[in-house]
Amino acid sequence: MFNKLFKKKSPVKVYQPVSGTVVSLQEVADEVFSSEMMGIGFAVQPDSNEIVSPIDGTIESVFPTKHALTIKGDKGLEILIHIGTDTVELKGEGFEILVQAGDKVTAQQKIATVDFVSIKEAGKGTDVMVVFPSLDKGEKGKFDLSNQGDLVAEL
Numbered sequence: 001m002f003n004k005l006f007k008k009k010s011p012v013k014v015y016q017p018v019s020g021t022v023v024s025l026q027e028v029a030d031e032v033f034s035s036e037m038m039g040i041g042f043a044v045q046p047d048s049n050e051i052v053s054p055i056d057g058t059i060e061s062v063f064p065t066k067h068a069l070t071i072k073g074d075k076g077l078e079i080l081i082h083i084g085t086d087t088v089e090l091k092g093e094g095f096e097i098l099v100q101a102g103d104k105v106t107a108q109q110k111i112a113t114v115d116f117v118s119i120k121e122a123g124k125g126t127d128v129m130v131v132f133p134s135l136d137k138g139e140k141g142k143f144d145l146s147n148q149g150d151l152v153a154e155l
Contacts, residue, residue: 011154066095085125
């Protein structure tokens with residue numbers, strides 16, 4: 001009984017949603033993200049066109065313009081994945097979303113394909129932001145931006 005009451009929760013492993021260089025949100029050329037107005041997190045400067053789920057969870061929503069989606073982790077962690085800056089203006093062009101609201105996903109499962117070349121040609125930014133709207137700013141130190149491996153945090 002006491003083991004169940006006092007058992008430490010295992011951390012949620014958070015992976016990069018796309019291969020590339022992990023950077024802080026402050027480096028993103030969009031003030032909404034760089035000022036952490038939406039929440040804390042990190043960004044990836046992609047070198048691949050495949051987007052994967054950073055955690056195990058359920059797709060909560062896919063924006064109609066396909067540039068963003070939300071995932072609720074199996075342990076309650078909420079994540080917003082925002083692909084590119086000002087990409088809402090593309091109205092879905094260049095994005096192929098492979099999941100829909102209600103789908104269960106596992107960490108590192110492919111959820112989208114993005115044509116970053118056409119996004120650049122349209123004059124839009126290509127950073128992929130991973131934002132945690134419900135995390136306290138004190139959790140920011142848990143993101144490992146130096147690792148440049150798949151695992152970014154254990155929250």
